[in-house]
Amino acid sequence: MRITEVEALYLRLPDIQARTDSSQDALIVRVATDAGITGWGEVDGCPHVTKAIIEAPTSHTLVTGLRQLLIGEDPLEGARLWRKMYEGTLYYGREGAVIQAMAGIDLALWDIRGKALGQPVYKLLGGGFRKRVRVYASNMFQFSAEATADRARRAQDQGYTAVKFGWEPFGRDAKTDCAYLDAIRNAIGDDMDLMLDVGLVWDAKTTLQRARLFEPYRLAWLEEPLHPDDLSGYAKVAAGTDLKLAAGEEECTLRGFTRLMDEGRIDVVQVDLTRCGLTQAMAIAKQAELRGLPVINHNFTTDINVAASLHFLAAVPNAFIMEYCVEPSEISRSLAKEPIPIVDGHAMVPDAPGLGVEPNPAIIEKYLVR
Numbered sequence: 001m002r003i004t005e006v007e008a009l010y011l012r013l014p015d016i017q018a019r020t021d022s023s024q025d026a027l028i029v030r031v032a033t034d035a036g037i038t039g040w041g042e043v044d045g046c047p048h049v050t051k052a053i054i055e056a057p058t059s060h061t062l063v064t065g066l067r068q069l070l071i072g073e074d075p076l077e078g079a080r081l082w083r084k085m086y087e088g089t090l091y092y093g094r095e096g097a098v099i100q101a102m103a104g105i106d107l108a109l110w111d112i113r114g115k116a117l118g119q120p121v122y123k124l125l126g127g128g129f130r131k132r133v134r135v136y137a138s139n140m141f142q143f144s145a146e147a148t149a150d151r152a153r154r155a156q157d158q159g160y161t162a163v164k165f166g167w168e169p170f171g172r173d174a175k176t177d178c179a180y181l182d183a184i185r186n187a188i189g190d191d192m193d194l195m196l197d198v199g200l201v202w203d204a205k206t207t208l209q210r211a212r213l214f215e216p217y218r219l220a221w222l223e224e225p226l227h228p229d230d231l232s233g234y235a236k237v238a239a240g241t242d243l244k245l246a247a248g249e250e251e252c253t254l255r256g257f258t259r260l261m262d263e264g265r266i267d268v269v270q271v272d273l274t275r276c277g278l279t280q281a282m283a284i285a286k287q288a289e290l291r292g293l294p295v296i297n298h299n300f301t302t303d304i305n306v307a308a309s310l311h312f313l314a315a316v317p318n319a320f321i322m323e324y325c326v327e328p329s330e331i332s333r334s335l336a337k338e339p340i341p342i343v344d345g346h347a348m349v350p351d352a353p354g355l356g357v358e359p360n361p362a363i364i365e366k367y368l369v370r
């Protein structure tokens, strides 16, 4: 079997808002083979940049577009192809956007492998640690405490046992933050797990002050209070609070994650499969396991990310819950022909060959930017 085509499909809502919501567009990767098997992947990055990285022609041996590197290759040789892409992009890659583009292709290659062998991806990864994964409802903060509490209540009514809120307008002042948390806890009671995604707006001392202030709200974790570059700040916070610190969604390399674990001393390792790929995510999970840390997913995009996350979370012993965006755009909500259902706050790991998600051609056609 040989790779015959690698395409980057950019889908976009007609009107994009300047808010922290990455579901307003999507970059879908399609890898075709001469065996008639098609693999699907996704990249949650900058779609135009990802597309250029995939489509660029060869400049020289260390500056080549990913498509060029993969045409004619055997899609079953994923680890070797990861290395080939890494070396063929060395002068402009190694981090960030190039690794994200490689991640999307890596997902598509795993999809092809599963389809070729007639097996769900989690089995090829050696998994089956769990067939059903607990899911938390992931939300953006609303612009009032009451509206945010309504979202929390709705998640509870839908059967979720854990809920997270994130980003603006949270974090600006302690009094308003506590008003939000009061409203949420009053709405959902004591039994539901509550997580907070701060959105990178505090320094270490502010985080420690808030951690003390937030003790009555019994947060399951505090996510990304600091800028991802502030590793010494993370370490200071880790030394000064019992509250678990979660981070990782900006990272896309094994090197970045080991730094976050060893220098930042985080407690919960968050991997976005559409930025790291499954091949790398498995190595990241192993490094977390060696340090006694759990891994979870980050996901604010389509069911391709949801499916990849489920296979990943099923394939490692040290996973425990899945992030699921409950307010996705029309693109994210309707991309899959058969969306992955969330029932009683849980998702079943797909059992079909490959990732188990096929995009709806009509949705691609509707939102495709040509």
Ligand SMILES: [Mg+2]
Pocket (backbone or CB within 6 Å): 166, 197, 223, 224, 249
């Ligand atoms: Mg987050």
